[in-house]
Amino acid sequence: MAQVTDRPPAPRPVRIHDTLRGGVVPLVPRVSPRVGMFVCGLTPYKPSHLGHGRTFVFFDVAARFLRQQGYRVFYLQNVTDLDDKTLAQAREERTSYFDVSERNFSEYVRDMERLGVRSVNLYARCTDYVPEILAQIQELVTKGLAYPGPTGDVYYEVGRFPAFGALSRQRMEEVRPGARVEVDPHKRAPEDFVIWKGGNPDEPAWPSPYGPGRPGWHIEDTAITVSVLGARYEIHGGGAELKFPHHEAEIALAEGATGLTPLAQIWMHAGLLNMRGEKMSKSLGNVVGLGETLREQPADRVRFFLLSGLYRSPLEFAGEESFAEAGRGLERLRVPYDRLRVLRADAENAGADHRRALGTSSQEASGRAVEAIRGALAEDFNVRQAVAEMFAWGREVNGLLQGGESFTAGDLDLLLEPFRFADESLGFLELSEQVAPSFAPPPEISALVDLALKARESARRRGDFGEADRIREELSSAGFRLEDTPQGPRWKRKEGR
């Protein structure tokens, strides 16, 4: 007899590309099904751009999918709310660093909400973790891995950590120190990096054994992750440009301080968004603002576009044309999905019949589609493959609906399942629903549209196509799109915001 337990089913296997090991590896949580996931967040000294959107939309999909597969994910993102650039920006604006980073950060959070990013459990601000940062610095100094310099700075001594460079597969003798940034003469070695920045009287500072100062860049992440996720956790993600030196530094700091290894089981790196072949970045000045984009483009298109390539590869952004193309592709999925949903709502109103009248071949096809989507996402989050499966399922559904037969609520649920399953992770159909609901507007408006439709139908019956087209045109400019189908005329709201 089957044992009844409260235990949830074991999470489904998922494989992920790990930069450190250089291949796709199975995710094996230390304490299954718990997964600690940290993603390097942004430095909100300026408004965020579309490239940020790509990275964070992707990691949202990753977290959602892992949860869907039965993992209990704690998704942590840091916020570098204080650094040199933030201070420079604050000086320029004649305001405080706090003002600058809070403003840009809250705008970022709003943009993420618009993009349907809803999987982050905690945004951790660097300045909220100064005691943890100082404790870690203390630990490193005590262990002889870090040393204070004459100006109140504290440095990490890279030479003491032999594995430095393993992640990016670089030999430290080969890197060119100072290739782009001046070398601080107080360091013992040029590759050493600052973990505590000695106080400049004009800058915000916290007291420390080394004098007043503020956290350096790399250490904030390790202090935050170690205190929130522990000394070892499952996934560490970020943009590809962070591999060296930032992620190398994090490994050196955390493993140096805790003595435990590996810091992260899997290192994930998201490919950059390119614009005319060049990466989009604040320092190159070729940025397309995220907030600005979301004011001009429906969010579902933006999300769909940002997911249109594999996360590890660079993605080409060609401006408005990219969104237009994404919109057309998305529409192809929305047509079958919306039709099913409308039919499902009608079935509910008519008293849901949950029996399945559909042939077994359709039932099996639905199950196969779900498994194909799961399989694609379970193999290093192959979003593109999953979307291809959605297109295939859409064609299947369109064909079925064209047949004109009627479906029970149970049938419709079955036909909806692949879309629902995919979108639980991918999340663009759910956004479409907000951008342009597939269901009728308030009844008084529906009644008016239906009235106009009747007038058009009688004009068509009279053969007065001029009048019929005029009505169609007017409805169109009022935001309703008309379609004649074998089952009679239909209308839906046009995409808007």
Add this chain to the structure above:
RNA sequence: GCCGAGGUGGCAGAAUGGUUAAUGCGACGGACUGCAGAUCCGUUUCCUGGGGGUUCGAUUCCCUCCCUCGGCUCCA
């Protein structure tokens, strides 16, 4: 210079040691329509950077060259 990721059709972008190399966009044709749209069916025959090698078979594995992007202590 060193390290990493890449180079696939008109465009975006997957996959694979093996029958016709996904999928979407675009284009073209057919069905449906008064027209349009949506949808369905079909077409888009010589598309895997160059050159070697391994193999019965390479786009996939190896070598080499060329090119692009990223990194070499600011960066999603």
